[in-house]
Amino acid sequence: MGSDQVVVIMGVSGTGKTTVGRLLAAELGVPYAEADEFHSAANIEKMRSGTPLTDEDRWPWLDSLGAWAASRAGLGGVVSCSALKRVYRDRLRAAAPGLVFLHLSGSRELITERQSAREGHFMPASLIASQFEALEELGADEAGVVVDVTPAPEEIAAEAVGKLRKL
Numbered sequence: 001m002g003s004d005q006v007v008v009i010m011g012v013s014g015t016g017k018t019t020v021g022r023l024l025a026a027e028l029g030v031p032y033a034e035a036d037e038f039h040s041a042a043n044i045e046k047m048r049s050g051t052p053l054t055d056e057d058r059w060p061w062l063d064s065l066g067a068w069a070a071s072r073a074g075l076g077g078v079v080s081c082s083a084l085k086r087v088y089r090d091r092l093r094a095a096a097p098g099l100v101f102l103h104l105s106g107s108r109e110l111i112t113e114r115q116s117a118r119e120g121h122f123m124p125a126s127l128i129a130s131q132f133e134a135l136e137e138l139g140a141d142e143a144g145v146v147v148d149v150t151p152a153p154e155e156i157a158a159e160a161v162g163k164l165r166k167l
Contacts, residue, residue: 003028003076006069006096007164010083011104012131014115015149016156017080020104023157030076038064052130055087062088066095073098084134089142100167101144102160108132110150143167 007028009021018034025032036044043057065081073096083089083101093099112128138144145163147156 003030004074005098005100006072006077006079008065008069008083008089008092008099008101009078009080009104010089010101010144011106011149012082012084012111012128012135014111014128015104015106016114016153017082017104019153020102020149020156020160021078021080023153024102024160025078027157027161028076028078030078031072033065033068033077033079035061035065035079035081038068047127050127052127058088059091062091063095066092069096069099072096082131084131084136086136086139086142089138099143100164101138101142102164103138103144103146104149104156105146106149 007024009017009024011017018036021034022032039061043053043061046053046057062081065079069077069079069092081088081092083092089099089101108128111132115128138146145160145167147160147163149156151159
Protein backbone atom coordinates (compact mmCIF):
# COMPACT_ATOMS: atom_id res chain seq x y z
CA MET A 1 0.00 0.00 0.00
CA GLY A 2 1.36 3.37 -0.95
CA SER A 3 0.48 6.76 0.43
CA ASP A 4 -1.24 7.43 -2.91
CA GLN A 5 -4.09 5.03 -2.09
CA VAL A 6 -7.35 5.95 -0.42
CA VAL A 7 -8.21 3.95 2.70
CA VAL A 8 -11.76 3.66 4.03
CA ILE A 9 -11.85 3.03 7.78
CA MET A 10 -14.98 0.90 8.26
CA GLY A 11 -16.84 -0.66 11.16
CA VAL A 12 -19.78 -0.12 13.45
CA SER A 13 -20.13 3.09 15.43
CA GLY A 14 -17.85 3.18 18.46
CA THR A 15 -14.92 1.22 16.99
CA GLY A 16 -12.70 4.30 16.85
CA LYS A 17 -12.91 5.10 13.15
CA THR A 18 -12.27 8.81 13.70
CA THR A 19 -9.44 8.39 16.20
CA VAL A 20 -7.66 5.66 14.24
CA GLY A 21 -8.40 7.40 10.94
CA ARG A 22 -6.68 10.58 12.07
CA LEU A 23 -3.69 8.63 13.37
CA LEU A 24 -3.45 6.60 10.17
CA ALA A 25 -3.71 9.71 7.95
CA ALA A 26 -0.96 11.41 9.97
CA GLU A 27 1.27 8.34 9.67
CA LEU A 28 0.72 8.18 5.91
CA GLY A 29 0.96 11.95 5.43
CA VAL A 30 -2.42 12.24 3.71
CA PRO A 31 -5.67 14.12 4.43
CA TYR A 32 -8.38 12.66 6.65
CA ALA A 33 -12.11 13.06 5.97
CA GLU A 34 -14.75 12.38 8.64
CA ALA A 35 -17.78 10.57 7.22
CA ASP A 36 -20.13 12.12 9.77
CA GLU A 37 -19.48 15.50 8.14
CA PHE A 38 -20.94 14.18 4.87
CA HIS A 39 -24.33 13.28 6.45
CA SER A 40 -27.33 15.49 5.82
CA ALA A 41 -28.92 17.26 8.76
CA ALA A 42 -31.96 15.00 8.31
CA ASN A 43 -29.82 11.86 8.63
CA ILE A 44 -28.12 13.16 11.77
CA GLU A 45 -31.46 14.05 13.34
CA LYS A 46 -32.86 10.64 12.45
CA MET A 47 -29.93 8.86 14.13
CA ARG A 48 -30.01 11.21 17.11
CA SER A 49 -33.65 10.23 17.66
CA GLY A 50 -32.65 6.54 17.71
CA THR A 51 -33.99 5.67 14.24
CA PRO A 52 -31.65 3.62 12.05
CA LEU A 53 -30.99 5.01 8.59
CA THR A 54 -32.45 3.23 5.58
CA ASP A 55 -30.49 2.45 2.46
CA GLU A 56 -32.36 5.30 0.75
CA ASP A 57 -31.04 7.66 3.45
CA ARG A 58 -27.50 6.41 2.89
CA TRP A 59 -27.17 6.60 -0.94
CA PRO A 60 -26.54 10.38 -1.18
CA TRP A 61 -24.14 10.15 1.77
CA LEU A 62 -22.20 7.29 0.17
CA ASP A 63 -22.12 9.17 -3.14
CA SER A 64 -20.59 12.20 -1.41
CA LEU A 65 -17.97 10.00 0.26
CA GLY A 66 -17.25 8.28 -3.05
CA ALA A 67 -16.77 11.66 -4.75
CA TRP A 68 -14.28 12.70 -2.05
CA ALA A 69 -12.40 9.41 -2.43
CA ALA A 70 -12.36 9.77 -6.22
CA SER A 71 -10.93 13.29 -5.86
CA ARG A 72 -8.05 11.79 -3.84
CA ALA A 73 -7.25 8.96 -6.30
CA GLY A 74 -3.50 8.87 -6.91
CA LEU A 75 -2.98 11.41 -4.12
CA GLY A 76 -3.99 9.33 -1.11
CA GLY A 77 -6.36 9.90 1.74
CA VAL A 78 -8.14 8.31 4.65
CA VAL A 79 -11.89 8.53 5.13
CA SER A 80 -14.06 7.00 7.83
CA CYS A 81 -17.30 5.32 6.77
CA SER A 82 -19.22 2.56 8.50
CA ALA A 83 -19.50 0.75 5.11
CA LEU A 84 -21.32 -2.04 6.92
CA LYS A 85 -22.80 -3.75 3.85
CA ARG A 86 -21.06 -5.06 0.76
CA VAL A 87 -23.45 -3.04 -1.41
CA TYR A 88 -22.24 0.16 0.31
CA ARG A 89 -18.61 -0.76 -0.29
CA ASP A 90 -19.45 -1.63 -3.91
CA ARG A 91 -21.03 1.80 -4.34
CA LEU A 92 -17.93 3.48 -2.92
CA ARG A 93 -15.68 1.40 -5.20
CA ALA A 94 -17.84 2.29 -8.22
CA ALA A 95 -17.08 5.97 -7.54
CA ALA A 96 -13.44 5.40 -6.60
CA PRO A 97 -11.97 2.13 -7.90
CA GLY A 98 -8.93 0.96 -5.98
CA LEU A 99 -10.21 1.81 -2.52
CA VAL A 100 -8.70 -0.21 0.31
CA PHE A 101 -10.79 -0.98 3.40
CA LEU A 102 -9.57 -1.14 6.99
CA HIS A 103 -12.23 -2.91 9.07
CA LEU A 104 -12.00 -2.01 12.75
CA SER A 105 -13.53 -4.98 14.51
CA GLY A 106 -14.50 -5.65 18.11
CA SER A 107 -17.00 -7.54 20.24
CA ARG A 108 -20.52 -6.21 20.64
CA GLU A 109 -19.93 -5.90 24.39
CA LEU A 110 -16.77 -3.80 24.00
CA ILE A 111 -18.30 -1.54 21.36
CA THR A 112 -21.52 -1.04 23.35
CA GLU A 113 -19.48 -0.13 26.42
CA ARG A 114 -17.42 2.39 24.45
CA GLN A 115 -20.45 3.86 22.72
CA SER A 116 -22.28 4.27 26.02
CA ALA A 117 -19.32 6.23 27.41
CA ARG A 118 -19.20 8.65 24.46
CA GLU A 119 -20.37 12.17 25.05
CA GLY A 120 -21.64 14.59 22.46
CA HIS A 121 -22.08 12.09 19.63
CA PHE A 122 -25.38 11.79 17.79
CA MET A 123 -25.31 7.98 17.53
CA PRO A 124 -26.97 6.47 20.62
CA ALA A 125 -25.75 3.15 21.98
CA SER A 126 -29.25 1.78 21.30
CA LEU A 127 -28.43 1.65 17.57
CA ILE A 128 -25.38 -0.59 18.04
CA ALA A 129 -27.47 -3.76 17.73
CA SER A 130 -28.82 -2.67 14.34
CA GLN A 131 -25.29 -1.91 13.16
CA PHE A 132 -24.02 -5.37 14.13
CA GLU A 133 -27.04 -6.94 12.40
CA ALA A 134 -26.26 -5.00 9.20
CA LEU A 135 -22.50 -5.70 9.26
CA GLU A 136 -21.24 -7.86 6.41
CA GLU A 137 -17.58 -8.81 6.84
CA LEU A 138 -15.11 -7.99 4.08
CA GLY A 139 -15.23 -10.58 1.34
CA ALA A 140 -12.11 -12.48 0.28
CA ASP A 141 -12.27 -10.59 -3.03
CA GLU A 142 -12.32 -7.15 -1.35
CA ALA A 143 -9.05 -5.25 -0.92
CA GLY A 144 -8.71 -4.70 2.79
CA VAL A 145 -7.59 -5.80 6.22
CA VAL A 146 -9.19 -6.36 9.61
CA VAL A 147 -7.73 -5.02 12.85
CA ASP A 148 -9.02 -5.71 16.37
CA VAL A 149 -9.95 -2.57 18.35
CA THR A 150 -9.14 -3.89 21.83
CA PRO A 151 -5.67 -2.24 22.08
CA ALA A 152 -4.96 1.49 22.39
CA PRO A 153 -5.63 3.59 19.25
CA GLU A 154 -1.90 4.10 18.58
CA GLU A 155 -1.36 0.32 18.59
CA ILE A 156 -4.37 -0.19 16.31
CA ALA A 157 -3.03 2.41 13.84
CA ALA A 158 0.45 0.87 13.89
CA GLU A 159 -0.96 -2.60 13.21
CA ALA A 160 -3.14 -1.17 10.44
CA VAL A 161 -0.18 0.50 8.73
CA GLY A 162 1.76 -2.77 8.86
CA LYS A 163 -1.11 -4.78 7.39
CA LEU A 164 -1.98 -2.20 4.74
CA ARG A 165 1.63 -1.99 3.56
CA LYS A 166 1.50 -5.74 2.83
CA LEU A 167 -1.43 -5.37 0.42
